[in-house]
Amino acid sequence: MKNNELIEEAEEYLFTHIPITVHLGVRVLSYDGRSIEIHAPLDPNINHRETAFGGSLSAVAILSGWALIHLALLEEDVDARLVIQKSSMDFIKAVEGAFMAECSLPGEEEWQRFLTMLNRKSVARLNLKSTVTCNGEMVCTHDGTYVAMIKEPER
């Protein structure tokens, strides 16, 4: 599948299944199966001082890691439930404009170890860092621990 189609599918998926993403105003700027960039405008995420609300920044950072693993698992034909177990965010400076959360999968070896564990134990854990930038400057860093579980058959 071409990258543009992947991106459209990724956005469509988020907007349909996680409706708050529509109100956060996010767009998937890039997605290539290994990394993702999610853009959000300032206006819908503004706080009382004309900078981005910390809760919106956190939500978009969490989304970048979640969406990346979720989409990468779909490409591996793995139908897993994916949840975040731990989120840690450092807010480095005020965010005075549109912002972008970027996240990349770990190296191939670690990714394969994650898939093997998921296949063997039906549950596996992955730590991913995301960074949030605004006008090219790093404004937040996020560490997320995500847990994938192979879903049980429908009863």
Place this chain on the structure above:
Amino acid sequence: MKNNELIEEAEEYLFTHIPITVHLGVRVLSYDGRSIEIHAPLDPNINHRETAFGGSLSAVAILSGWALIHLALLEEDVDARLVIQKSSMDFIKAVEGAFMAECSLPGEEEWQRFLTMLNRKSVARLNLKSTVTCNGEMVCTHDGTYVAMIKEPER
């Protein structure tokens, strides 16, 4: 001011100044100057598996600490800029219904120390824990570090 009026003012403030709170569907259930309870319905915050999206949970937890300090400072007639510096969230179990974030100010001594520092240095830091419950059960815990800064006079 009576508690009901405080609550209405608090909600009005959030909806006006942090517009994403409208889309998160939050309501201030209680606020008495020392603690706050913020309720959010599941529907606008749902993820692909009919549980609450981690980003929404994080945003509402951050909001509970931020709103509490912000409102308490307003009652002290302190006009400060308040930002979150660090957010750490543990997601303990899946959230399958409406949820509520609760946060309380620290004891009077620590609160007064915070106010004194803010007055003296124009900047002060406060750590607050929030808990998120669903159907009376604790589902997430949040540690937030919030920084208040006395704003400079308008030029």
